[in-house]
Amino acid sequence: MRMSEAAKAALATALQKLRTDLQAAPAFPDPVLAAAEAAARAPRLPDKDATDLPFFTIDPPGSKDLDQAMHLERRPGGGFRVYYAIADVAAFVTAGDPVDAEAHKRIVTLYFPDGKVSLHPPVLSEGAASLLPNQKVPALLWEHDLDAYGEVTRSSVSRALVRSRARLDYAGVQQAIDSGTAEESVALLRDIGVLREAVEAERGGISLSLPDQEVTLEDGSFRLRYRAALPADGWNEQISLMTGMAAATMMLAGGPGILRTQERAPTHEVTRLRRIAQGLGIDWPHHVSYAELIRSLNPHEHKHAAFLHEAAGALLLKSVYRSFLDHDDIPAQTVHAAIAAPYTHCTAPLRRLVDRYAGEVCVAATAGQDAPEWVLAALDELPDTMAKAKGSAADRQSVDLVEAALLMDRVGATFDAVVIDTDAEESRPNPREGQVQLAEPAVLGSVTSTAAGLELGTSVRVKLQRADPAFPDKNKRVLFSLVEGEG
Incomplete structure (x- = not known):
């Protein structure tokens, strides 16, 4: 995929603003x-x-x-x-x-x-x-x-x-x-x-x-x-x-x-991850430590990748x-x-x-x-x-901006993706928001669903609703919706 001149200009402007915001x-x-x-x-x-x-x-x-x-x-x-x-x-x-x-x-x-x-x-x-x-x-x-x-x-x-x-x-x-x-x-x-x-x-x-x-x-x-x-x-x-x-x-x-230094994750996060593993069909015996489980997973398998993404956010606390x-x-x-x-x-x-x-x-x-x-x-x-x-902010936001610019001219297009994160909780078992990973191009983006819930680790078809490097909410510069019935 190649960027249009308008997308390149939008990206250049957004990157300059990012440098200004980071005082870089x-x-x-x-x-x-x-x-x-x-x-x-x-x-x-x-x-x-x-x-x-x-x-x-x-x-x-x-x-x-x-x-x-x-x-x-x-x-x-x-x-x-x-x-x-x-x-x-x-x-x-x-x-x-x-x-x-x-x-x-x-x-x-x-x-x-x-x-x-x-x-x-x-x-x-x-x-x-x-x-x-x-x-x-x-x-x-x-x-x-x-x-x-x-x-x-x-x-x-x-x-x-x-x-x-x-x-x-x-x-x-x-x-x-x-x-x-x-x-x-x-x-x-x-x-x-x-x-x-x-x-x-x-x-x-x-x-x-x-x-x-x-x-x-x-x-x-x-x-x-x-x-x-x-x-x-x-x-x-x-x-x-x-x-x-x-x-x-x-x-x-x-x-x-x-x-x-980095503290250990609280017990309730480990318990939550065990529920996620069970939902994804990942066998996690109680005698197997979290570290042992991680080493046994294959990040190229969709369900394993989704679990690893959840695990990184839940258990690897800020250092x-x-x-x-x-x-x-x-x-x-x-x-x-x-x-x-x-x-x-x-x-x-x-x-x-x-x-x-x-x-x-x-x-x-x-x-x-x-x-x-x-x-x-x-x-x-x-x-x-x-x-x-501000190294982490520069890394993540730079990739976000490139993603948005790369997809600017593809709003309305559909893509194959995998659900790697959802907002599921005990009080919200049928999540409507989450994150997907596209197969091609290499994009991670927010996703919403209206009728059906999002199921972690599943292959889905998504439609691009927004791709805007200038969108104020940096977490939703790239936004997809689930193509209902194709999850």
Whole structure:
């Protein structure tokens, strides 16, 4: 499907309004750019040199703000060693300087269909501080030792100079591993990733595997697709999760720290989900945990996808940051429920403000030193700062706007869809409103029904009633009605 010129114009206007509403200014002030240029020319370089390790990165094609690089190897006698290099933003940015002050305003990198609003100036985030191939870069170098079962036996982090040798993407890594052509360090990603997934399952962690809506700009036209995660996505994520858990463990050993926490869902939500599973024909024995059930479902099956969508909203509650200065100040809630362990964000400092602080705490802890004063001074307010981040709003609303623009010229058309959400409650057993997922194009939209109720997980035929990027209710910019009698 291609957009008309009117739809493109409406989308451009709506995206500009979204940026204005989110106070997302792409351009950096001149003093910030000047400070970034100076920092790029004169970073604080570490004494340790690890440029002999052949690191590689895995990111979407075309990415330049590369936060992480890894090198994986087997240990003599069994087990593995993971070298995980994280961009060292503090080697370029000084607390209170113009780049730091601007980063505290931006908080995270925001992604829009037609570009991004970066946390740091590109001369740093896509240049001197990025782990691009074949350039020597200061980094925070994590070293994890794992036993033959994938359990971490030792973790440390220190400053080092590193050099990535290859910039890889997920599809390429998956193809190379599947075909047996991957170099050993890359091939070990599967071995370690599978073991870490088993460790995750053992501790009760949850990894949802729903297809993502992906917006791309190709030849001047926006396109929507569903992107199902590859196994390589999950293996790569396990390395990051492992590092975030190791960082949280260091912090909890004595403080200071900042954790990413999530409370468990209340009992009544679990009870409600059990009723939904029963209604969808999904067998959920009482001795099977929620995490075990999730891993057993296939997101490509309509009823399973509908349940997973409901589960994500009901049980994966909002995550929050909690900071503390010492052991006596550790918060009561330290665990991230979905991960089933203490956890923190520390692996994306080019794109997320909090990671720079978490990394500094861990470097100091490994060295047996106190965290820098500039870190301690910021920790108390950092959770409130991060709570103001607008990354999720930018992601979701950008996709909503593209959906509306893509369908502007199709009002009145009918589509095949699956009901993935309804407003059903005990007092409202015959729901009239919900959400559908179209098979083609990759659109999620609100749906209403007048005569018949909406049944979760069913295939339906829907008629497009509205597609308007400027509609004030962002949840109903795209609105369908059920074609009665065809559900």
